[in-house]
Amino acid sequence: VHLLRGGAGEPVLFLHAAGGAGAWLPFHALLAEAGFEVIAPDHPGFGKSDDFPEAEAIDDLVYHYLDVIDALGLSRPHVVGASFGGWIAAELAVHSPHRIGSLTLLSAAGLRLPDHPVADIFLLPPAKLAAALFHDPPPPAPAPPPGDPLDLDAIIAAYREATSLARFSWVPYFYDPKLERRLRRITAPTLVAAPSDDRLIPVEHAQRYAALIGGATYAEVADCGHAMYFERPAEFGSLVASFLASHPLAQSGVSR
C-alpha cells in the first residue's frame, strides 16, 4: 500500500476518488494546515499501490481498509471519502461503526436511485469525461502534434486504474444493493457533502445518504462539479476541516 501522509493532529484517513491516487493536493494541505494528520493511501490497483487481483467486490476493500487502519495503529480515525472512496467509507462505517471517529462522504457512490442514475463513465472518452467532471471545465489539453509517439505509460496507467475501478463497480454499477438498508448502523457524526453541479453522481445520492444516516449534516458547495476538491479545494477544505474540528475524536463515537 502506497500512502501519502502530512500534518500533525487527529488522524484523518482520506479515501480518494477514482481519479487522484498518489496526489498530495491543495485540499490535503489545507486539512493538514488545519491541524490534522492526513493519511491518504492509494487504493489497491491505483497509483503506486499493488494490484489486488483476487478482490471482486466492495467488501474486499472494507476488509482491506480495516487491515490498513490496524496496520497504522489507528483506533478510531476520522474517515473522509470522495466518490468511489466515499462508497468505501460508507461501507466501512456500516461494517465497523465503532472504528470510525467521524464520517465524511463527498458525493459518494454506493446507492442506486433509479430516477437519478450515475453517468456511464466507462463509455465516456477522456475529453468528455474531463468536461463532465467540472462545473467550469478547464480548456482541453492541446492535441499532441501528429506523429508524436503515444505516451504509452500514461495510457497503460489509466487503463490499469479503470480496470481496478471496474472490478468493484461494473456490476452492480457503482452501488451495493445491501448498503442502503444498512446505513442505519452508522453511529459516527457524519457530514454528507456534494457539489451543486454534479454531472456524474447526481446530488440526490448525497441527499439520500443524508436522509438515511442518523443525525447527518448535509452541505452543498456552489458552482462546482464532481471534481469537488480539484475544482474548489478551498471550499471543500474549509467545509471538511470545520466539520472535523467540531467533532473531536475524544467526544465521538461509541466505545466501551
Next chain:
Amino acid sequence: VKFSFFHLMPYPYLPDDFDEKYDSSALTYPNANFDPKLGSALYARYLDELEYADQLGFDGIAVNEHHQSAYGLMPSPNLMAAALTRRTSNARIMVLGNAIGIRGNPLRVAEEIAMLDLMSDGRVDSGFVRGIGWEYFGHSINPVKSGAGSTETMKFCAERKYTYMSVYAPTSIVRRWFDGYRQAAADLGYVPDPERIAFSVPVYVADTDEQAHREARPVLEWLYRKGLKQTAQMVTPPGYMSPGSLRGVLASGMRSLGGFSYEDLLANGQAVVGSTAAVADRLAELYEKLGGFGQLIGLFAIGPSTHQQVMRSAELFASNVMPALRPLGVAAERTTA
C-alpha cells in the same frame, strides 16, 4: 481446405447522416432506427442464403452471436442454427460462436448445443467467442472477469485440440496468431491438423474483376467503417485486455478497423474480391502467406450487399473457386510438418 459460408446477418439500413451523427452502429445506436418489418424480411432472406449455400455444396454454413448492433442481428446463434437444422441436409452447421463470456450460466449453452446436435443429426460444430467489448456494457457483464488475452487462448485451444479461427486482421497479424497456435501445439508435442486452423475473410466474387470491385467497394466500406464503427471505450472496456496486451497492441501501431481504405483491405488480406480466377489466385497466395490453413470461413453476405449479389457470389465461388483450392491443405501440410 474446407469451405464455409458465414453470415453475420447485418442490418444495412443506416441513415444517410450515420457517419456524422453516431459513434457506433452498436450499443449506443438507437433502437428507434430499427424497422421491425425490414428486420423480419432480413431474417427470412438471410436464412434463405444459408440454405442455398448448403445446396451449393459448401462444407459448412456458419452463424454467430452479436448484441445490440446493426453489425449483426443474431443475439442467439443457436436459434438460427435450430432453424437451419430443418431445411439443410449436408453442410455442417457451425456456431461461431456462442459468446460464452457474456452468457451467464454456460450450462444453458451446453444444453442448447446438445439439442442442436440431435436436431441436426450430428451436424453441429460448436464454437465460442469472447464477445466484443461493447457487449460487456450491454449485458452488464464485468469485462475484468472475462479472462484471457490471445496467448492464453492459443494455449487453451492447443491443449484441447480445438480449432483456432481468426477474424478481420491484416495478414501479418493473422500469421502471428496462427504461428502462435502452431507453437502452442508444438510445445505440447504435436502438429495440429490443418483443419484446426480456420481463416475467416470477407469474399466477394462476380463475373468480372471490374464488376466485383465496383460492387464490393461500397459493401466492404460499410462493413469496416459503419458496421464495425465503435469508440475506443467500446473496443477495450476496462479489464478486457491485460495492461501488457494493451501495451503490445498500441506499440504495434495497429489501427482501428475503420482506418483502412478499400485498397488497404485488399492488400492486407482483410477482404478478397474479384472474378473466380482472381479470387482463387489470391486465396492461394494468402494460404502461403499464412503458413497454411485447413478451413476457409468466407463472409459472403457483406453489409448492404443485395440478395442477388450474395447468391451470385456464392454460386461462382462454389462452382469455380472451391474445386481449385480444395486440394490445398491436408496433404501439403503433412509432408512439411
